[in-house]
Amino acid sequence: MNSSSNLREATAGLWRNNLALVQLLGLCPLLAVTTTLVNGLALGLATMAVLVLTSTAVSLLRRVLLPAVRIPLFVLLVASFVTCVDLLSNAVFDELHEVLGIFIPLIVANCSLVAHAETVANRRPVWFALLAALATGFGFLAVLMALGALRELLGHGTLFAGVEMLAGENSTWITLDLPFDGALVAILPPGAFFGVALLLALRNRLTRASAPALAVAPTSSSAAADLLR
Numbered sequence: 001m002n003s004s005s006n007l008r009e010a011t012a013g014l015w016r017n018n019l020a021l022v023q024l025l026g027l028c029p030l031l032a033v034t035t036t037l038v039n040g041l042a043l044g045l046a047t048m049a050v051l052v053l054t055s056t057a058v059s060l061l062r063r064v065l066l067p068a069v070r071i072p073l074f075v076l077l078v079a080s081f082v083t084c085v086d087l088l089s090n091a092v093f094d095e096l097h098e099v100l101g102i103f104i105p106l107i108v109a110n111c112s113l114v115a116h117a118e119t120v121a122n123r124r125p126v127w128f129a130l131l132a133a134l135a136t137g138f139g140f141l142a143v144l145m146a147l148g149a150l151r152e153l154l155g156h157g158t159l160f161a162g163v164e165m166l167a168g169e170n171s172t173w174i175t176l177d178l179p180f181d182g183a184l185v186a187i188l189p190p191g192a193f194f195g196v197a198l199l200l201a202l203r204n205r206l207t208r209a210s211a212p213a214l215a216v217a218p219t220s221s222s223a224a225a226d227l228l229r
Helices: 003-010 027-033 037-061 067-092 094-103 105-109 111-121 126-155 169-174 189-210 220-228
Strands: none
Touching (some): 003 126, 027 094, 027 189, 037 067, 037 094, 037 126, 067 111, 105 111, 126 189
């Protein structure tokens, strides 16, 4: 396998095999947390950090892990890094940590992290596992931010509200206030489902539009079969 195909495979999680829009994994935090862009950004960064750390550790240890207990070990690694991220966010971003609540510890229940460790990190070198984890994490982060921005704009009439919880008081100038209060349905659970449906439809539309039209020429064997009929 050449370097270009390796790179294409490693970055598949960014778009072609997106964690949320293609694999449809991690939907619980995707639907629950994304009432604002900042919430989606914070949870996306936390998930990506855990994914990168877990994949790197599994790839480094893959030759010494016992195959019979590899899945419990993967879960243990994920839980350890989630605990570290949870404690760090509680210490540095206390107010934002209170807003996100249980969903940072619940990263450990995201089956996609264990699946990525098993199917990618456990079978690939460190550079590939790291690149694949970054691509998958960025893909999931982008969906969280897009859905959070959409629901915040339609539901609150704002954008980047609460950014000071993540970037400090000097970042409040980023906040955008629109001249309407928004629609309540956008920040309720039905709004999350409608938003995900719109993103899925947009992703499918863009994928189909960019796919080249492949004209398959008949082979000699198929042409001969047609003549014998």
